[in-house]
Amino acid sequence: MELIIKPKNKWWQFDWREIWLFRDLFYFLTWRDVKVKYKQTAIGAAWAVFQPFITMIVFTVFFGKLAKMPSDGIPYPIFVYTGLVFWTLFSTSLSQVSNTFLENERIVTKVYFPRIILPVSSIITNIVDFLIASVILVVMMVYYHYMPSLAGLLIIPVLILMTIFSTLGIGLLFSSLNVKYRDVRFILPFFIQILLFITPVIYPVSIVSEKYRWILGLNPMSGVIDAARAGILGTRGIDWLLLGVSAICMIFYCLIGYFYFKKVERYFADVI
Amino acid sequence: MSTIIEVNNLGKKYNIGEKENYLAMRDVLMNIIRSPFSWLKSKVGIGGHSGEFWALKDVNFTVEQGEVLGIIGRNGAGKSTLLKILSRITPPTTGEIKLRGRVGSLLEVGTGFHPELTGRENVYLNGAILGMRKKEIEKKFDNIVEFSGIEKFLDTPVKRYSSGMYVRLAFAVAAHLEPEILIIDEVLAVGDAEFQKKCLGKMEDVAKKDGRTVLFVSHNMGAVKKLCGRSILLEGGMVKMEGETGVVVDQYTNGMASQNTFIPFKVKELDVLVTKIILNEESGGAISPFKPLKIDIEIEAEHDVEQVGVEIIFSHEDTSGVVFRTNTKTIKNMDIQIKKGKNRVTCLIDNFNLCSGRYLLGFGLSLFMIKYYYYNLALLNFDVSESMIGALPTSAIYSHVYLDHSWSIAN
Numbered sequence: 001m002e003l004i005i006k007p008k009n010k011w012w013q014f015d016w017r018e019i020w021l022f023r024d025l026f027y028f029l030t031w032r033d034v035k036v037k038y039k040q041t042a043i044g045a046a047w048a049v050f051q052p053f054i055t056m057i058v059f060t061v062f063f064g065k066l067a068k069m070p071s072d073g074i075p076y077p078i079f080v081y082t083g084l085v086f087w088t089l090f091s092t093s094l095s096q097v098s099n100t101f102l103e104n105e106r107i108v109t110k111v112y113f114p115r116i117i118l119p120v121s122s123i124i125t126n127i128v129d130f131l132i133a134s135v136i137l138v139v140m141m142v143y144y145h146y147m148p149s150l151a152g153l154l155i156i157p158v159l160i161l162m163t164i165f166s167t168l169g170i171g172l173l174f175s176s177l178n179v180k181y182r183d184v185r186f187i188l189p190f191f192i193q194i195l196l197f198i199t200p201v202i203y204p205v206s207i208v209s210e211k212y213r214w215i216l217g218l219n220p221m222s223g224v225i226d227a228a229r230a231g232i233l234g235t236r237g238i239d240w241l242l243l244g245v246s247a248i249c250m251i252f253y254c255l256i257g258y259f260y261f262k263k264v265e266r267y268f269a270d271v272i
Numbered sequence: 273m274s275t276i277i278e279v280n281n282l283g284k285k286y287n288i289g290e291k292e293n294y295l296a297m298r299d300v301l302m303n304i305i306r307s308p309f310s311w312l313k314s315k316v317g318i319g320g321h322s323g324e325f326w327a328l329k330d331v332n333f334t335v336e337q338g339e340v341l342g343i344i345g346r347n348g349a350g351k352s353t354l355l356k357i358l359s360r361i362t363p364p365t366t367g368e369i370k371l372r373g374r375v376g377s378l379l380e381v382g383t384g385f386h387p388e389l390t391g392r393e394n395v396y397l398n399g400a401i402l403g404m405r406k407k408e409i410e411k412k413f414d415n416i417v418e419f420s421g422i423e424k425f426l427d428t429p430v431k432r433y434s435s436g437m438y439v440r441l442a443f444a445v446a447a448h449l450e451p452e453i454l455i456i457d458e459v460l461a462v463g464d465a466e467f468q469k470k471c472l473g474k475m476e477d478v479a480k481k482d483g484r485t486v487l488f489v490s491h492n493m494g495a496v497k498k499l500c501g502r503s504i505l506l507e508g509g510m511v512k513m514e515g516e517t518g519v520v521v522d523q524y525t526n527g528m529a530s531q532n533t534f535i536p537f538k539v540k541e542l543d544v545l546v547t548k549i550i551l552n553e554e555s556g557g558a559i560s561p562f563k564p565l566k567i568d569i570e571i572e573a574e575h576d577v578e579q580v581g582v583e584i585i586f587s588h589e590d591t592s593g594v595v596f597r598t599n600t601k602t603i604k605n606m607d608i609q610i611k612k613g614k615n616r617v618t619c620l621i622d623n624f625n626l627c628s629g630r631y632l633l634g635f636g637l638s639l640f641m642i643k644y645y646y647y648n649l650a651l652l653n654f655d656v657s658e659s660m661i662g663a664l665p666t667s668a669i670y671s672h673v674y675l676d677h678s679w680s681i682a683n
Contacts, residue, residue, distance in 0.1 A: 005360060005369040028400040036388050107384045111377065111401055112360040181297035269361045270286065 018114050026117045033125040048129035049136055052088045056081045063202045072204045074233060078140045082232060083201035083225045085137055089130040090163050090221050091192050096122045097171030098188050101179050105272050115265045119171055123164055130160075141232070151238060152231025159224045159231075166220040166250045172257035176264050179272050200225055205242065217245030220253065274372075276453060276485050277335040277358075281367035284328040284353050284509075327353040328509045331367070340479040340486045342500030342517055344493070344524050347537055347648055349506040351489045355379060355455055358487065373452030373485070376403050380457070381643075382442030387431035391422065391441055394430055398445045412448045419474075420444035435641035440467060447474045453485045454478060458492075458647060475499060491634075491649040493521050494593065525589055525632065525650060539637055539646040543574040544610060546646075549635065551654055559656045561674065565624035569617045569635070577610040582617050585634030585649055586626065588672055594634075594649075595626060595672055601640045625674045628656050 063069040064076030071079040097119040178184040216222040223246025328350045359377035384401040399409040420441045503520040505513040548570040581601035587594045634649040
């Protein structure tokens with residue numbers, strides 16, 4: 001085995017073989033994050049349910065009951081919770097991914113490994129939370145008598161993947177910028193908060209007229225959440241145009257994030 | 273024997289200020305808006321290249337399989353940068369390195385240890401971070417635990433460990449790393465003397481019995497002499513000398529700054545600048561045996577630093593044997609707090625009992641039993657002038673140290 005270290009490597013290449021060599025590290029980093037997360041909190045895994053559940057209650061009271069937000073005829077609690085489960089996966093992962101290189105500064109500056117392992121492992125950690133929170137969704141579906149359509153069931157894995165890749169794309173861009181520009185970490189919470197309001201979590205996409213609805217798709221989470229509601233609650237067909245636009249945007253964000261990350265990753269240890 | 277590492281024309285350039293001052297995106301965007309042309313110029317590489325700094329330049333050397341190569345040089349000579357490039361943490365700016373084997377690097381003990389996790393869990397995590405496979409860790413687990421000697425606390429979170437235990441466990445994991453090429457930075461500077469000895473022994477085994485290739489960076493000339501057959505001396509980012517360890521170490525200690533030519537240096541991790549180290553300021557630096565010796569250390573800090581141990585080490589030039597070591601925390605159990613701005617730490621030795629000759633002054637800043645922020649056994653050298661004791665001058669030919677004593681005879 002000969003390895004050559006040169007000033008410029010082919011940074012556009014994705015080295016699957018190398019990632020495979022480091023699979024155990026990937027496993028242990030994910031395992032560390034999950035373990036530490038649940039060790040530190042008193043209520044442990046219940047926290048994963050607690051956060052979206054309480055948010056659901058608050059949103060139901062203020063947006064559903066008081067502000068009378070439309071919800072396409074679906075009871076507001078289950079309407080908003082469906083959105084929140086996906087939104088929570090996206091927003092918590094995004095903020096964690098964006099800080100991942102800074103938080104792991106010690107190992108980034110002292111050991112070599114494919115850097116992409118860090119953001120991916122912080123997303124995986126949040127999927128555990130997502131799955132736990134989904135249990136509540138199932139309970140609510142039983143309570144409100146909602147049955148997913150067949151297309152709805154089949155589309156769920158796709159929606160989860162879309163959420164993961166949207167997070168990864170945007171997160172890679174932010175996390176790489178964060179290493180170099182220290183004000184990014186202050187912009188981020190603000191950005192995520194704004195994003196919540198331009199994502200159809202508390203309102204349905206139907207408040208935008210059909211002609212312009214696809215524009216919402218520029219935000220990949222719009223397509224995901226709308227399709228999740230349509231499919232899981234089985235109330236209507238999926239808006240394929242919206243989902244399609246979201247999918248294309250997701251790919252676009254992934255490419256931008258990935259290329260920027262690859263361009264700067266080798267210099268992380270110099271600037272972090 | 274075959275060549276396992278080949279370093280050709282290696283160079284590494286840093287832009288000064290890139291690391292010290294964190295960039296704010298706001299400033300960068302404002303600059304683009306204010307003066308788009310100069311920004312474009314700097315992007316295409318026209319404008320000035322003001323703050324450039326070559327940490328390494330034209331470095332060439334090869335290492336044979338099974339060889340233990342010492343890398344010595346002052347702080348800032350480029351040793352750490354070289355190790356970082358070899359371990360692929362940072363890329364070079366010019367040149368290339370050919371590595372014919374799996375590299376494992378130990379730039380720090382306990383990288384990635386998580387305080388909330390237990391000792392057992394951290395062994396796995398740390399092992400994986402250092403590049404071991406899960407199966408490999410499982411196989412060596414018992415040996416690691418035995419080496420560390422902390423079996424009883426294996427299921428305790430490491431945040432409850434004493435710093436000594438922490439270091440033992442961390443080193444035990446590292447000592448079981450078995451790559452073809454092992455890169456070791458000053459990691460032995462922590463832990464108690466007995467454990468340090470054990471670590472040095474383990475390293476000797478790695479090098480001599482297992483026949484693996486080791487690159488060893490240290491300020492401890494004794495350890496370098498003991499472990500390494502050949503050494504290279506780095507100075508100002510270039511290889512100043514390469515050859516048999518004894519010769520290179522001599523060259524290094526001879527060329528060291530005497531106390532008159534002290535160069536201020538920065539300790540990045542603490543954001544402090546050590547501006548001066550002065551010996552016997554009042555008498556113009558003259559040092560005589562059996563007279564007081566006062567060492568003043570001036571430190572400028574950017575912010576308050578708490579719980580730092582200030583360390584002074586004297587070692588004899590010829591033998592590199594440490595003759596005296598003191599640390600505000602470990603020896604005197606004193607908590608030193610460095611305040612923002614100028615600080616002066618003074619060490620006063622009432623009766624300087626070392627005999628005449630040339631000594632090395634070492635200096636360190638440490639966190640009690642955990643690590644050194646800065647450690648250099650050979651920062652300066654100083655001469656102790658001769659004076660008379662009894663009938664003869666205090667030449668070191670007789671002894672290095674004079675101990676207070678008396679004689680008597682009973683007939």
